[in-house]
Amino acid sequence: MKKKIFLFSWFLAAVLLMIIGCSGESNDMTKNEVHVYGSIKEVPDTEWEKLSKKTIFFGHQSVGFNIIDGMQDIIKEYPRIKLTFSTLDKKDGVKQEGLFVHSEIGKNRDPVSKINDFASIMNNAKGKKFDIVFLKLCFIDIDDQTNIHQLLQHYNKTMESLKSSFPKTKFIHLTVPLSYSKTTWKTWLKKIVGKKKIWEYDDNIRKNEYNDLLRQYYAAKEPLFDLATIESTLPDGTRSVFKSNGNTYHQLAPDYTFDEGHLNDIGRRIVAEQLLLFLVNNQP
Secondary structure, three states: OHHHHHHHHHHHHHHHHHHHHHOOOHHHHHHOOOOOOOOOOOOOHHHHHHHHOOOEEEEEOHHHHHHHHHHHHHHHHOOOOOOOEEEOEOOOEOOOOOOEEEEEOOEOOEHHHHHHHHHHHHHHOOOOOOOEEEEOOOHHHOOOOOOHHHHHHHHHHHHHHHHHHOOOOEEOEEOOOOOOOOOOHHHHHHHHOOOOOOHHHHHHHHHHHHHHHHHHHHOOOOOEEOHHHHHOEOOOOOEOEEEEOOEEEEOOOHHHEOOOOOEOHHHHHHHHHHHHHHHHHHOO
């Protein structure tokens, strides 16, 4: 299993490097001949030491805790990764630089509240240096009723405002995590009778559509951590998918979850490893 995960790590790293290569940062990386690392073992101690001195802020909810737990699992295995995690006290704000600070933001099922809370935390911490920041919406935040164009417009507008206030900060964008669309006999029956709307699929379809918009907007501009691609990619490189109305959509791989949405031990480690590599490869 470890061998499969190791090979899978290289595969995902290659996918993410393609995303980095399409971003506006790729030219600078080429000019400076920056080496891009594809596995945890490959990263030299000097790069982990450099990352440990960065002030990082991650806004999230429950799946974010899965990812943090996965990162801490990896750090126990590789103690040369010396990231120090700190839970943000919203009343006191960021007290110290050189930490990986994370916090719950907003309310589940209300993605706008999460975006606004993330912005509020950052704006209240003016005077503190942020090196890298990112927020993650949850799989439960987008359903078939979500106006994804309006949501992305609000996200983009908020990020542009924050970037103007924090011009030296690197902003990383994340695709929305997917859920597992379990296909039951009821689902098959709905397909057979030609039902167009299938609730077991509809929410995930909208998440796929939002992620496509996010990729189109940021992939050629700024760092994009494609969480949805990682969650839906199996160790052999194939994708976990479902089909609806003749279209193929991605979903959270069932091997990576214990409840069709949150990450189990395998899933959280895979995502955490790719996030650590993404951070070390994209640190300012």
